[in-house]
Amino acid sequence: MATKTTKRTQKTVEPVMEETVIKNTVEVTASEPTIAPASVSKKAVKKFEDTDTIPCVSITAGRLGMIGIKSHINYSWEAQGEVVDVEYQDLAAAVRSGKKHITEPYFIIDDEDFLKQFPQVQKVYNTIYDIDDLKNVLKMSPSQIKKIVPTLPSGARESVKSIVADAVQNGSLDSVQRIKAFDEVFDTKFMLMTELFG
Numbered sequence: 680m681a682t683k684t685t686k687r688t689q690k691t692v693e694p695v696m697e698e699t700v701i702k703n704t705v706e707v708t709a710s711e712p713t714i715a716p717a718s719v720s721k722k723a724v725k726k727f728e729d730t731d732t733i734p735c736v737s738i739t740a741g742r743l744g745m746i747g748i749k750s751h752i753n754y755s756w757e758a759q760g761e762v763v764d765v766e767y768q769d770l771a772a773a774v775r776s777g778k779k780h781i782t783e784p785y786f787i788i789d790d791e792d793f794l795k796q797f798p799q800v801q802k803v804y805n806t807i808y809d810i811d812d813l814k815n816v817l818k819m820s821p822s823q824i825k826k827i828v829p830t831l832p833s834g835a836r837e838s839v840k841s842i843v844a845d846a847v848q849n850g851s852l853d854s855v856q857r858i859k860a861f862d863e864v865f866d867t868k869f870m871l872m873t874e875l876f877g
Contacts, residue, residue: 725792730750731767733766734764735770735786735789736760737758737762737763737785738759738834739785742755742757745773745780747765747769748772750769759838770793771796774797781800782803783834783835784800784804808831808835813838816839817851817857822860828861836865848872853873855870855873
């Protein structure tokens with residue numbers, strides 16, 4: 680019933696807008712029957728077809744995968760920053776089902792029209808950190824690490840864990856106290872890595 684009401688509203692509004700535009704174009708230039716102003720004056724909300732694809736950017740360190748709930752397509756990102764096109768039906772289903780890929784998030788949906796349809800996703804994005812913010816965790820004191828890192832979304836925690844592993848391996852994180860703090864937070868053995876790579 681709601682969709683029928685919406686359609687009726689659109690039908691009554693559109694002819695009025697077209698008449699106004701036609702009158703304006705006749706008054707200004709009688710020889711040009713262009714209806715470009717009509718498309719500009721309409722604020723049409725983009726309607727997606729189920730198989731339309733939407734770019735999604737991985738913010739997860741390393742490989743990432745997701746099986747489409749509707750299409751059963753196996754989407755995979757090889758590295759952080761890689762863009763993969765995901766079908767609308769799969770993204771919408773992932774949002775509605777509260778899939779961790781969306782709520783944590785593991786990737787960013789790069790389409791404003793989609794985000795307007797699902798404002799709850801934009802709220803999630805307003806709380807995430809970029810990679811430079813996450814790298815700043817390496818500079819925190821051990822007490823700050825123990826306090827702040829557990830409060831990060833799980834996708835961000837996984838990224839921090841990967842950043843810490845890389846930093847220990849390449850020697851850019853050499854503070855024993857910080858490494859121990861990360862081991863405590865993540866229940867990992869980064870201190871053993873220092874012995875292997877040190």
